[in-house]
Amino acid sequence: MAKPYYDASDLRKFGKITEWSEELGNKFFDYYGKVFEEGALTAREKSLIALAVAHTEQCPYCIDAYTKDGLERGITKEQMMEAVHVGAAIKSGATLVHGVQMMNKVNKLEM
């Protein structure tokens, strides 16, 4: 049987990317850690943004990670689903707003 491309247990190995490029890997993880610290936004708000983006990026590792992170922070499933809808709304909006380009083109080409 063919192995799937994604393996949930690979997420735990994420840190190993530093082994093949230590400086860049460490810089990334330092940056990543800093981004999610409490700042002008709370860590909780950042977690919900990450969850929404995880869905629009369709990254299964990120979805696992930020769903668990949300539960740990006491974020409810209703709040998580609303965050996913925010991502979905932007995605669909981004598709539909291109409809204006289509309309412009039609209006330009049609007599």
Added chain:
Amino acid sequence: MATKSLLARNNDLANTARQMEVLSSGIFADGELPTFANKLKESNQFPLQPKKLEILQINLGYMCNQVCAHCHVDAGPDRKEIMTLETMQQCLEVIKNTGAHTLDLTGGAPEMNPNFREFVEAAANAGIKDFIVRSNLTILRANKKYHDLPAFFKKHNIHVVSSMPHWTRGKTDKQRGDGVFNKSIEALHMLNAVGYGKEDSDLKLDLVYNPSGAFLPGDQMALEKDFKKALKRDFNIDFDHLFAITNLPISRFLDYLIASENYEEYMFSLVDAYNPAAVANVMCTNTLSVSWDGYLYDCDFNQMLNLKVASKVKHIADYNEAILQERNIIINQHCYGCTAGAGSSCQGVVA
């Protein structure tokens, strides 16, 4: 939602030897994860030994009016293990002479022990000033005879510590049973009414948060802020502090982890979050746990795994603090639950 204990259901995991087997095999036997002993050795913290004894935690019985999904005591209405007057008398003898300053009463629902009030009064007369009662809240609403408990707690200036897994009804009832949330809110109103948890009051009311699933508790301060805001806004409830406690992989929670296929992933989370700084303050270093039948344990969790202290003194009747203080604390893989992240104890985070 289960309404019976593992014991009453004849569940395999009611057998503590079977739990120990689960915790010692699989990922820990094949070396995929280090045993807790090896992890302690890495930071030169093995063997774990007690520091000054500060807290005597006495379990007054496993009977409870609730059957919570995560309960490490496997408590419930069908559990008949209740501390007798004779064992209470032996505890009082120890209380008169111990160096411990705090008496921490737990269960089951400790209030369901028919001699609960007499015991508290006798312990107060024996000189205990710092009392903790671990109350599940709903007991205050369970029966008329418990309605005056807030006044009794107040009379003895008892520090009340109560479980509250979430500020929403859904998450609370899923873990603790249908209707528990509403009754808990009523009980908190009763406690607030006599002065508990109020800013200008000495009557302390703390809440305990346990995750309602296979994940670790988040930051205690952030959760406390969210709990305070929501309980004040939605129900006008005040409390002092929130203790964020990690669920240990034993008893009903272990049963849940295995049945939901979360066991390995959960153990990886605990081991990944191991914090040597938390080891220095784990509760077994300043607490002794006494079971309903008078046996001594390093902690409440070891009690539920039937791991009696590694000392020639094993029972409250033979209590000798100096000899007990020389023991090594019994550890196993469940101990990772107390050393994850900021650590976890009956008093919340430790690091």
